[in-house]
Amino acid sequence: MVFRFLSLCSFFFILECASQVLTPIPIQEETFQVSKQIQWIQKPTEFILKNTSFDKNFIELSLDEPFLSVSEVQTISKYRMASFRFEESTIRTCSEQTVDSIKKEIGKITILGKLTGKNCSTNYQVSFVAKSDTEIEFKITVADETLNRIQLVYVSHPEEKIFGLGEQFTYDEFKGKKPFFFTEEQGIGRGDQPITTGANLLAGAGGNAYTTYAPIPHYISSENRSVFFENSGYAKFDFDHVKKAKLTFWDFQSEKSISGSIWLGTSAKSLIETYTKKTGRFPKLPDWAYGTWLGVQGGTDKVSAIVKQAKDAGNPVTALWIQDWCGRRVTNFGDQLKWRWYADETLYPDFKKFVKSMNDQNVQVLGYINSFLADTDPKKPGDDFTNPLLTEAKAKGFLVKNAKGEDYLIQTVGFPAYLIDLTNPLAVKWTKDLIKKNLIGMGLSGWMADFGEWLPYDAKLHSGVDAKVYHNRYPVDWARINREAIKESGMEGKIVFFTRAGYSYSNAYSTLFWEGDQMVSFGTNDGLPSSIVGLTTSGISGYALNHSDIGGYTTISNPLKNYHRSKELLLRWAEVSAFTPVFRTHEGNRPLKNWQVYTYTKPDGTKSLGDEDTVQLFAKIARIHFALKPYIQSLVDEASKTGLPVVRHNAIVEPEDKTLLKYKYQFFLGDDLLVAPVIESNEIVQDVYLPRGKWTHLWTGTTYEGNRKIQVPAPIGKPPAFIRVGGKSEGLIRSSLETIRNKN
DSSP: OOOEEEEEEESSSSHHHEEEEEEEOOOOOOOEESSSSSSEEOOEEEEEEEEEETTEEEEESSSSSSSEEEEEEEEEEETTTTTEEEEEEEEEEEEEEEEEEEEEEEEEEEEEEEEETTTEEEEEEEEEEEEEETEEEEEEEEOOOOOOEEEEEEETTTTTEEEESSSOSSOOOOOOOOEEOOOOOOSSSEEEEHHHHHHHHHHHHOOOTTTTTOOOEEEEETTEEEEEEEOOOOOEOOOSSSTEEEEEEESSSGGGSSSEEEEEESSHHHHHHHHHHOOOOOOOOGGGGGGGGEOOOOOOOOOHHHHHHHHHHTOOOOEEEOHHHHHHEEETTTTOOOOOOOOOTTTTHHHHHHHHHTTTTOOEEEEEESSSSOOTTTTSHHHHHHHHHHHHHHHHHHHBBBTSSSBBOOOOOSEEEEEOOOTTTHHHHHHHHHHIIGGGGTOOOEEEEOOOOOOOOOOOTOOOOOOHHHHHHHHHHHHHHHHHHHHHOOOTTTTTTEESSSTTTTTGGEEEEOOOOBBBOOOTTSSSSHHHHHHHHHHTTTSSSSOOBBBBBOOOOSSSSSSSOOHHHHHHHHHTTTTSSSSEEESSSSSSSOOSSSOOOOOSSSSSSSSSHHHHHHHHHHHHHHHHHHHHHHHHHHHHHOOOSSEEEEHHOOTTTTTGGTTEEETEEETTTOOOOOSSOOOEEEEEEEEEEEEEEETTEEEEEEEEEEEEETTTOOEEEEETTTTTTTHHHHHHHHHHHHHH
16 A cells, blocks of 8 residues: 655745645555554544553544655754754755555554655654553654654644643643753743843853753643653654644654654553653652751851751751852852862861761751863963862863864853763763762762753764764763762662753652752743742653752842842742752852841851841741651652652643643642742732632631632741642641641
8 A cells, every 4th residue: 555645835925835645545444453452543544543442542643744754954053051052954855755555463563655855765664562552662763864854743632731841941731832852051031031131142041931951752641641752862842733743853863763652541640650660760868858958158167057047946957058068169150169079178177077067966968069070261360270080081081072082171151161971981980989989988968960961962972972862861871870879889768969950761860850040030931930830840751859949049140130039039939849859948159149048247247148037937938848748758758659749730630620720830749738839029918729629728727619719818938838628648738737837
């Protein structure tokens, strides 16, 4: 049998192009039983792979237009501060498709045909293999390996909603949207103005609605279908058309094919469980992880004083995160770090002894590391920075190379640096040994494993793998190396490292995620609201344990508008974080410009922005989080077994409630605690939509009927939250919070 798809173009007032079946050889409608519950349905207008038990389709291929096309495209990357811009030049395209034969076997369907166009012709093969009655694996291969870009089109119904796609910050549902998948700096502003325009003018670093540190080509739809692509090259998913999905993958020939899985299930929860069974689940957090993690820097005296101040205020501090344990480096961007991974004995004399002294107070100490090694800044006269680790790595050939085979010098924010080549086994061993000796050996209970998204598109790697497809894998390997160092030290389950960059399978290696560098603002695209969307979207694609910097990070001084953290923003952000797995602060890149959770005066008289009221209010909010420890701990345990996220998107918990889906800044902690945080300035009353059932307001004890909108008071320190009456965890939540409800 042969089906031919040809392009037709007609000129009216504008050029209109469409594709259709011009000369199909009529075929008999046919149904083939692939497995007990899977049918292959063949019609003149479509192919369908269907589960008859669920009466749902795995995939539906319309024959009204080609469902495959391929091109040869030359791509040049413009790279600056891990923000990527691409210049594309199409050399040839095979946009005409024939289906020459369909091979039907028990458990497998194979489609064979040709793709043709001007100066373009190649054979292709599409296979669907039934792994179970609810799981299909697919693979698409193209014979001509010079054709490096492929487009797949399949049916998506108008009412279908698309959720997940990794960690997204602007949209929580993607029907009508065009996301892309390439791990990079999320951008400064991402559409919030005027900062985005300013960042673009100065450094091309503004980002947009789809830039993210941790995308994943995986989604779950409202039709209880889960789709996952294994490929790691740049990809674009176009859900803009109401009746179809159009997916484009770059450089797929480096991976020999397009491949992945499609699952059907009874619910989003069952699909998340199936997806994470394949891609990995987070381990449980150690017991100490459920208190306040104070992010403070500045030396032994300062951090010790602030820990004492917080504890005296009744703040349940269980961890101290010191990012400048490796030394402080001041740049035009603000307070940064010496990217050389050993303790700075100037700031922290006898660091190992200091760590032990904190441990003796039941406070664990965490540090910082990334996969860069910094160099002297040539723009800074008299820069006295030295890095013996960089000298060693250069001598041993452990660094990523450029096209000339030289060590790839990358200008980061503040100073130049080099990336460790994680495809070099000797470099990997060296890095793990460094972690074991200089971090674990110092007694650290964890660290921020930063970056991972900076690998240049044109880099040359030790293994010979193409950087175009390894770019998205680099942060996955970075997490794996950190995890292996912990395991090899016998510290699994005791040490927590947290990553921001990721891709498919990151959830198999990271022990915790965080959302990277949001602006210190209420901006919807890159401020407090965006951190909520990041939590709910990422959980659908396997990042079950995630959190954000309390108060945000990126602080900008600008003549048009200053982005400096206010007291209100800091405390409202703390309220959101009280209902996440980890409660961790950050001073931001310009600590003296930001309102802090502490008060502190340096020996020279310089005062931090803060007041005693903030210290007390922050302690009050921290006690909410700590009181929820038994409930959060039960959710973390569940996540380790099922992959279900601790913070849950509305579509996971109440998928039938179409009104609730419109409230994208409301979220669930587990199934039984609904949170409706304040995300705008100067708000003291909050509108809340309650789904089905009955809900008890956390602070007043008032019980409301669901399926309606209500208003509740929302003073700082009493974030709007509601317990599900009759929920499985109702008793646990009530008993956990009873101790603080009256006191707070």
